[in-house]
Amino acid sequence: FTSDEHIENGTSSDSESDCEIRILIQRSLESISQNNCKPDWLMRYEKMMRRMSAVGNQKVIPEKGPVMLLYELFNDVKFECVSSDGHQHSRFKMIATANNSNFEGTGPSKKLAKNAAAKAALAALCNISYSPMQTQLPKSTVTSINYSDKECPELAQTIADGIGKFVLQKFTEIMVGHEVYSRRKVLAGIVMTCGPDLNQAKVISVSTGTKCVNGEYISVSGSAVNDCHAEIVSRRCLVDYLYGQLMMHLNDETASDSIFVRPTKQGELYQLKDNIQFHLYINTAPCGDARIFSPHEEDATLGIDKHPNRKARGQLRTKIESGEGTIPVKNSDGIQTWDGVLQGQRLLTMSCSDKIAKWNVLGVQGALLASIIQPIYLTSIVLGSLLHPAHMYRAVCGRIENSIQNLPPPYQLNRPKLALVTSSEMRNPIKAPNFSINWTYGNAEVEIINSITGKTIHNKISRITKQSFFARYAKLISQLPLIEKRATIDCDYGEMKASVHEYQIAKQELFTAFKREDLGHWLKKPIEQNQFSLPQ
Numbered sequence: 001f002t003s004d005e006h007i008e009n010g011t012s013s014d015s016e017s018d019c020e021i022r023i024l025i026q027r028s029l030e031s032i033s034q035n036n037c038k039p040d041w042l043m044r045y046e047k048m049m050r051r052m053s054a055v056g057n058q059k060v061i062p063e064k065g066p067v068m069l070l071y072e073l074f075n076d077v078k079f080e081c082v083s084s085d086g087h088q089h090s091r092f093k094m095i096a097t098a099n100n101s102n103f104e105g106t107g108p109s110k111k112l113a114k115n116a117a118a119k120a121a122l123a124a125l126c127n128i129s130y131s132p133m134q135t136q137l138p139k140s141t142v143t144s145i146n147y148s149d150k151e152c153p154e155l156a157q158t159i160a161d162g163i164g165k166f167v168l169q170k171f172t173e174i175m176v177g178h179e180v181y182s183r184r185k186v187l188a189g190i191v192m193t194c195g196p197d198l199n200q201a202k203v204i205s206v207s208t209g210t211k212c213v214n215g216e217y218i219s220v221s222g223s224a225v226n227d228c229h230a231e232i233v234s235r236r237c238l239v240d241y242l243y244g245q246l247m248m249h250l251n252d253e254t255a256s257d258s259i260f261v262r263p264t265k266q267g268e269l270y271q272l273k274d275n276i277q278f279h280l281y282i283n284t285a286p287c288g289d290a291r292i293f294s295p296h297e298e299d300a301t302l303g304i305d306k307h308p309n310r311k312a313r314g315q316l317r318t319k320i321e322s323g324e325g326t327i328p329v330k331n332s333d334g335i336q337t338w339d340g341v342l343q344g345q346r347l348l349t350m351s352c353s354d355k356i357a358k359w360n361v362l363g364v365q366g367a368l369l370a371s372i373i374q375p376i377y378l379t380s381i382v383l384g385s386l387l388h389p390a391h392m393y394r395a396v397c398g399r400i401e402n403s404i405q406n407l408p409p410p411y412q413l414n415r416p417k418l419a420l421v422t423s424s425e426m427r428n429p430i431k432a433p434n435f436s437i438n439w440t441y442g443n444a445e446v447e448i449i450n451s452i453t454g455k456t457i458h459n460k461i462s463r464i465t466k467q468s469f470f471a472r473y474a475k476l477i478s479q480l481p482l483i484e485k486r487a488t489i490d491c492d493y494g495e496m497k498a499s500v501h502e503y504q505i506a507k508q509e510l511f512t513a514f515k516r517e518d519l520g521h522w523l524k525k526p527i528e529q530n531q532f533s534l535p536q
Helices: 003-008 012-037 040-053 066-073 110-126 157-174 230-250 298-302 338-343 352-362 389-396 466-479 493-498 501-516
Strands: 078-083 092-098 101-107 187-194 197-208 276-282 317-320 326-328 348-350 380-383 417-420 435-440 447-450
Touching (some): 040 066, 066 092, 066 110, 078 110, 092 110, 101 110, 157 197, 187 230, 230 352, 352 501, 380 389, 389 417, 493 501
Parallel strands (some): 276 380
Antiparallel strands (some): 078 092, 092 101, 187 197
């Protein structure tokens, strides 16, 4: 029947009802038509997702392996080994072809490279991830309510893979001609993006290293790099880059090209342009609290921590001079003195996990730049291996989120997104080299530092030392428009850092937060190392 017949009978309400029926029928026909137009792989994928969602709304890793699942979803899957002479960490490179697109995977064996390529394809085409971030048990299975049972913020897999790939490619590129120094255990880098868009991504820093300066070479003039662990060096390279971007504001013609926006009033701070983000990549979990777990036990494969209140959890830890690994600060020698270190007391340096937690409160810019710019926080941390969601989240922010309070604006507790790349690296049991390389965007050459002396292999002062940064800061603070001028002639390095009051208040609150949780006291190096001034 039609609505015209009802109109002739004078039943307008029936006519409206018929119109609604026709609309519903039309929508049903359109839905059927759309379903018939769906690719076969999409229909198979939706069927699989319905099966997975039937068991609950929790994040889960697919039961099938990535290669088998890729074959199940797509009919045109092909794998090709395109390289077998790469670095030890990624000797084989496989290309997976699916849905007329290519996806790359690397690994120390063909099997692992094939799995990595399949994971990359599934993440890009179907948003299926095999990341440990996808596993989460119900909170009722955790023995105690604590920070480790909270859901970790996760970075999209395709973005994580892109960030890791950019850093690895840049490392290969900058080490041409320096192959003898390309041997490494830990590799790190920082990538800058405009929002989540990787098309304009820029690698800001690349670094390697696993050692700290020998106590015999600690410097009273700020001319030695104390900590040459890769992620710490990358952060210092980022500071180097930030100084360069601020220097662009000394000239009105280049100011608009800087990543910073000038303040509108005298005395206010410079800030990043909208959507500028920084992502830290490390090829393994940072030393310290984030790495204190057994990767092959059940808890690690499930991505949770069933014993969050064990005494070892969250403890502040220190690196050991002339060694690898860390020890809790409660087992250390306490206050470090200059004459004690020179006499043979081991020089202790806070672990990378602890320093990253510090960055997530105070920012990555450091104390000096905090007097010029707003705090800069990492958007994400991407690992190349050993990502345990519960331990990593606790290490970088979770262990103090219940105890930190009264942070002065603009400081806050930052919770970076976490991710593991699909082409993850395997354990590499080699002796760690005694050198560290660093490169910052805009530099033509890499710089190679002797990790034992804290100076370059040619015994020169590195571009990322305290002394180098203090000199650049002095120039900026005297010439930068709309910034409160500070006299650097009459102040030493330590005094200048102490004068940044809001930063120091936030730092003390951070240290107090660790004490409230009974996680230990933050160890400081001998005060004499910061009591240097710039040459007249």
